[in-house]
Amino acid sequence: MNKKIEMKTKHIQLPMNKINTRKLKLGDKVLISGIIVTSRDMAHRWMMEEKSDIIRPYLKDGAIYHCGPIMVRDGEKWICRAAGPTTSIREERYQSNIIQEYGIRCVIGKGGMGKRTAQALRTFSAVYLSAVGGAAVIYANSVQSVKAVYQLDAFGVPEAMWVLQVKDFPAIVTMDANGNSLHEDIEKKSIQNANQNQ
């Protein structure tokens, strides 16, 4: 039983090129290794307004993670205690431009995103990956080290941009680089189901 799941699991090493990104299909289970950068509401706005070069190297062909973690200080080091995904749709107005501006290959979050983002994923060869909401310790345990943090004083812990080195961070491909969205399919079906049940 477990072997079957294992066979379908794909390993993603970041940074990732466009060819490998386009090979990912809806429903693929992936384990991500490399650097990911947390970014939520304040950070998305800041990235668009400032077009900062500080984080550019981490994001090129890399991943952005919609997440506001719990972090604690241990001397000079930061320890990640909990780091599940936050709702992605709030970033819909920024996401397509950010994918283009920073050359992002993976957007990681929960709940899926809208049509503009789907279009950008297709145009610029990127994917949206769903992490499991609330599974915060599983994700925190995949963080090997905190490489850097930006905008901590201005935005506070949840909204800062944390640069995380992760190993085998589990996620599921739910929007691919060919314009397909599992979220769109499920929503349509749920509305149909509601009408049929009435």
Added chain:
Amino acid sequence: MNYTLHEQEFTQQVADLIQQTACILPEDIERALVSARALEASDNVAYSVLDTILKNVDVARKQQQPLCQDTGLPVFYVHYPCGISTRIITRCIQDAVVQATADGFLRPNAVNPLTNKNSGNNLGIMIPCFHFMEWDKPEIQVACMLKGGGSENMSIQYSLPDAKLSAGRDLNGVAVCVIDAVIKAQGNGCAPGIIGVGIGGDRVTGMQSAKKQLFRLLEDENEYPELDKLEKSLLAQLNKLEIGPMGLGGKTTVLGVKIGMVHRIPASYFVSVAYMCWACRREVMSYKL
């Protein structure tokens, strides 16, 4: 009666309560998640999502780490006897919140909407939030609820009649609202959710009633037979939507529906829906005086 509250001891017990609430999922919720996983074939996405959730619940409990990073806006429901100062209780619980935040059990979540500054210690205007009720017992009962923002954002209030939904002022109308709320939420509230519903009241007491339902155990029965029937039929209907865990499809969209009611005024008929994520963190402690 004259009571003496040992503030330091009480504060420490509340800090322990917060840690437990943040790190340990209530047993009834975990049982429901295990049952939901058993309904799915082991090679589909829903199974994989529920399996990840259950592994996380286990590891959070063992490592004593917050099972979800979003510890929400901490809410405390406090019962206290006559003669105890609610101002002192408030201060003790605030101190416990600051301690739990420093210890990494709560995420600093209090943000000033004018400056966007995070206070860093979870104290702010109306944060944490308190509900006080006086009772006869010689003890203080503190119930803590941690509800993430993703699910709170999916909570919604309807005013009936609603022409768009064809929802009238009866239990059928209530059912239409609840189904609409769950469809609107899709996976964004961290499905499978628990749906608290408040019928009646004003816009504040209606939602309060809805949220209070979330303290009920999943297996309990509603004290009103007509609401109990509605809870069970809605649970079945909502799970036919196939929104599934995290909105990625599957047989379980909600773990429970809990409906309460408060009196309304003739002009208003509110249906308040409090969407709770699967990470339904609620815990109660008693402090003997």
